[in-house]
Amino acid sequence: MLEVIRRNAQSWGVKLLFGIIVLVFVFWGVGSFTDSNSNVVAYVNETPITLDEYRQHYEQRLEQVRRQMPEADEETLRQMGFRRQVLNELVDEKLLRQKASEYGLRVPDAEVQQAIAEIPAFRDQNGRFDREIYKKLILSQGMTPAQFEAGYRSSILMQTMTDYLVTPAVVTDEEAREIFRYAREEARADYVLFPPGEYMESVKVEEKDVQAAYEEQRERFTVPAQAEIAYLEFTPEALADPADVTEEEARRAYENNPDAYTRQARVKARHILLRAPDDASGEKAEQAEARLEEIAARIDSAEEFAAAAKEYSEGPSAPSGGDLGWFPRGSMVESFEKAAFDAEPGSLVGPVRTQFGYHLIWVEDRQEAGVLPFEEAELDVRQNVARDKAAGKVTDLLDEAIARVAAGESLEQVAETLGIGLRHAGPFPQNQGPSRPSLSQEAVQRLSTLTPGDTLDEPLSIEGGYTLVQLTSQTPSKVRPLEEVRETIVTELKRKEAMVLAEEEAASVAAALHDPQKRERAMERIQDRIKTTEAFTRQGFIPGLGMNERFAAAVFVAEEGDWLDEPYLSERGAFIARLSERTPPTDAEWAEAKQSFIQQLKQSKRQQLYQGFMSELRGEATIEIANKRVLGE
Template sequence: MLEIMRENASGWIVKILFGIIIVVFVFAFGMSGFDTGQDPVLATVNDQSITRAEFEDAFQRAAEGLRSTNPEVTTAQLQDPQFKQMVLGELINNRLLLDEADRLGITASDDEVFAAITRQSYFWNQAGAFDREIYMAALRSIRMTPAQFEANFKREIIAGKVTDMVRRTAVATPEQARQIYDWVGEEARVEYILSVPADFLGQVSVDEAEVEDFYATNESRFMVPEQVRVRYLLFTPKDLASRQEASDDEVEAYFEANAASLRQEEAVKASHILIQSSDADPEEKQADARKRIEAVYARAKAGGDFAALARQYSEGPSAPGGGDLGWFGRGDMVPEFEAAAFATAKGQVSEPVRSQFGWHVIFVEDRKEPGEPTLDEVRQDIVRAIAEEKAADKVTDLLDEAMDLMLSGMTLDAVADELGMLAVTSSPVPAQGLAQGFGMTPEAAAVVMHIGPGESHKTPISIEGGYMLVEKVEDIPAAPLPLGEVHESIVASLSQRKAFEMAMADAQATLERLTGPDAAKAATGLARRLKTSEPFDRQGFVPGLGQNRNLADAAFAAEEGAWLPEPFALEAGVIVARLKEIIPASEADWENQRDTWLEQANRNYQFEAINAYMTELRQQAEIKIARPDLLN
């Protein structure tokens, strides 16, 4: 049973799986109502087909759900075959569960389905009651009719009844719960000798030939992707608001009616630089990521242009925009990132902070403190809100007028002049920047990228909040940054790598002395360098040293007093270590948390039971993947 807890679940695929389960619970598999009779078959489950359209719709909904909860998930990650296979796997599981329900005679009545739908908080109004208007609006947003949605929801209920039946068979005993508690709760303490890479930097030299070779062999690291410059007109309430006015009476009425929602919550406006890293990466790569973020942090702290540094070094999707994340409140970001952002003063740069996405440096541009605003303090915000409400009613009419003018042969600039609007030319931007900067889908961004220079797209592009008309100004081919622009970062990277290698070699030599024929003499000579760690658990985070899961695995498997068989790289440097003691889980905490751990044990058993059940269903079923190319 404990095997699940021992698995390394730190990769991004495993982490976002929970996002799929939560965000796409209702919507991800809403395809059964679509006419896909003429669509290519992606897979078959027994005698049932899963079409390409069905898969692509489920994939798109899953991707949209993940983007809404994990903004740092990149397009490349979403296109990973593993992610696509997970989506297909859920479709297959859904079919198998429905077949099993049919075999067992499990169904759901219309009254049961309706009652379950009304319990979904997505469809509640502010009073906490089911609201049909909200329900219908939600279905329109996902392009489904009530009949389609309710049929799919009914299937979800039926499939859920099957898994609930299996779940009820898995019940853990208090002894099994205690086994989990003891395994999770025990800690280790090691004695260690630390070799710090920074101590070797003075011995490192990097010549020009090495820099040029690194640049040549790692050209993709310095590649600026294909970019375009476009000229565009925006048709959104925000951009058309300047054409509207709000009277004093309207402002005062809005203030009185929306007093509660106008309360200012604490928020920060920030940018960040991300160096991607995960616990699943090799230790050398993790150490390299830490050194790279430290180098960027030093430049930002010294007053470097943060936006320029973000565009050059950040590996996050916000890089083309200088790392700008806009305003966000508490609960909008992952906990580690949020804590660092809200702890950083206005105009300051945070120290490097690690999250599930990697290492971040955060620049806080502005802050808003919580409080009750006066009318004068929020007047401009209210005027803007009223203007945007009025403009929203005019977006479609104005867009129709613009399209008529374009179809008559007018250029984008001529259309802008006729309508009294302003056509804007963008700075060079990659496809990812189009998607993020305007809020268009990756597919729409690809369409824009493929327009010929000087040509206009003849239909509106859907963007966040409205539409845009776009004309291609220029294609800019992908090209590497000039060596001169990245020379300094390459020297720093090579120096850090060499210093790390020297620290690792020093640690390896130390370990050989401590385990060789003169081990006792070596231990005496190295005694002044020997330190004792703080206690750490099986996740491998050692306070004051950093994270290394392999160190934890080795320590918990070692005999007391035995030197671990290899050096381990952590954020603080490279250590050789021996187990000092294993600290049992607290008896007092067990007495206080017994019920919680029993509940956790039941969840673990239920997960295993359902997993085993699905494995058996898959083994008994005839599953064929007709188009594996669509998963690549």
């Protein structure tokens, strides 16, 4: 191994290997980077959390994060405070262990053995626990059976302790029903909107106000430094050239991997939707169905169907004539999918009921499942083979490119010599980097140190490989002159003042509606402007008006028909409102949601009890950080 490293000491692969080793040393505090206490990260009531414990837990949690957020990089983890989160979890575990010991809780050997024996992965073909399978699997994960059993014992103890702590979390049916009613109750409100646009013409903006606003918002009008780059990509995708793949190679790859070129059964169709959700009244549903039957009677061709879809459909595909394109099984609602797949091409189906409403379906074409003919799959086959062939060239081409750049060649010369396309990106904000290639924040920072014409002497990591980057141009940051942004500032100032006028008029009308002598006249003034919202909940999103929790709270305690005392603001303007109706959830809705809702409440209570107990334990504990370097602090 050492001889291999010596022979390839100048290759980028070995440089990368040593870079990783150095990063590991710096991160984990190995050797001369640490003090004598570096093997301990923290103490919890004098009980140490060792570096090995921290590292193992860090790696487990990192794997979980990467599964949920594949794009997460080191900067993302830093912003999350990920290292501190890992430590906090270990601190909680130590505190729970100590409290479990204080309570006299322990896990007998027999319980650990029984729990492990029930893990399916350790069973043979007959479903019986197999010790040899168990040993092999555990050893393959880099652990001994003793280590695994100790960890499993700890998990059982932690779960037992947690269950003990949250036992008091009880939710009665009555309590859950009341919370469900409160959470799911809906309201509608009548409202009158006073849009600022109605007052814009009466607003005058003085030059001194424009100047003041410009000076106050100079940062907003600052254009960040811009950059442009040229770059070479060293990835199998970028280096793949389908023209280098012979027909013989393509056919061999096609024949050796038929599963990769298998097509699911699929249908090409259009549809017309008239909305009638599941909770729609029977009358509304019947009207939608009858209307679709009338439309269907006038359709004899795909062209007529597309025209009807544009005119009548209430679905998002209406502008394109109801076109849904090709879709396989499993991609549509079951009743819709069955109707489409059961129909012959060129036929009209429906009305078909789904939870969205009623549909008419025109089936244009259908393809059965099977392996694509080579002629149809050829382009994909060639691309896949070319990508596989290119994967073996990435390291060699990268090493040669680095050597040529180090010898003074430009990226353009390197691209021409190696037969690689030179790509360009920009202009883009220099502090953000280009959208392609996607670079880490650290790489963006390195780019900012270059001057135009400079090429980074080391490659940057990108998805699937590496890139060599040259800064080709750079524009310093600047504040846009006032004349460029004057219109924007004037419009905003006028709108701001217009909103004040709108709110004042809304307040005046609201006051008149509460004055017996002025109420009738005020109602005459606004009668034709009253609109009613769609139903909304206490969460505060009001259809047509936007988010307004304060307004929602006022509506739900108002008397039906009474105008609220004050106006409210939305993005659309000021408005006054009154409660139109308040509708509690039905018994049927409660019956359907009861089981899961009670479970959610119980889980929430359990979490609150657990968090409260842990906060108390932390408050009483002595926690000392012994190695802040591990935490990046």
